Amino acid sequence: MEVKKILFINTETVPYVPENKLSAMGKLVPEKIQSNGYEIRTFMPKWGCINERRGMLHEVIRLSGMNIIIDDTDHPLIIKVASIPVSRLQVYFIDNDDYFTRKGIEHDENGETFSDxxxxxxxxxxxxxxxxxxxxxxxxVIHCQGWMSSIVPLFVKEAYRDEPCFRDCKIVSSLYKSDMTGIIGENFKNCLTFGDITKDTLSSYNDNFDLKELEKLAIDYSDGIIESDSDIMPELKVYAQEKNKPYLSYPGEDFIESYKAFYNTL
Structure with missing residues (x-):
């Protein structure tokens, strides 16, 4: 079956956050795929550094309002939307006052990784x-880009596998270089249990989850892996290739035809 609809789940997207390899691809990949006739949806976090007025974000009331429980605590879900000028690429933003009001994306002004x-x-x-x-x-196809989307493959395959909108979709994870250090939460495994996901599901992973462990989780539950950066962690590259899943080596700057062909191989 030819791929027609692609869900992009991005960690960063320009122009809403400063430009780097990850944020540039967060905009460029969906734009190019959309311009090639695909139907897409694009999501990213509503980071606290985003200027809502300048970006013309507005809340989507009909999509907001539910609570997501993490470690027995309710966190209200707020959905906002905006469109990137010229390409008219629509972006949905996931927002919450507990997690996304601070100015830093992954670390504070002193360079310390956020403990949550x-x-x-x-x-x-x-x-x-x-x-x-x-x-x-x-x-x-669901295409995950960056560390914030690394949990999506696990959830789709285990917690949401019986949902009609996800039952037959394939998941692609892109690997990027990242400077994020430190663990991502001392209670992370417990917080991750949801639906059919239990601590036993996560027994093969280190208790102290860091970026490398998070990316391994994404690789394990994805249907295909794309090397989207020329300088990814060598250990992750080897880990992904040893899984014998469809793997696209870094195609360079002119990636669109390679990506389209890769989607269809799944």
């Missing part, structure tokens, strides 16, 4: 999937 980054990623992943359910939109 794991919880933030869990909230983001579940927020995206719950919103897609509300949209009643069924993607053929």
């Amino acid at each position: 980054n794991g919880e933030r990623a869990i909230f983001f992943a579940r927020g995206v999937l719950e919103t897609v359910k509300k949209l009643r939109w069924t993607p053929d």
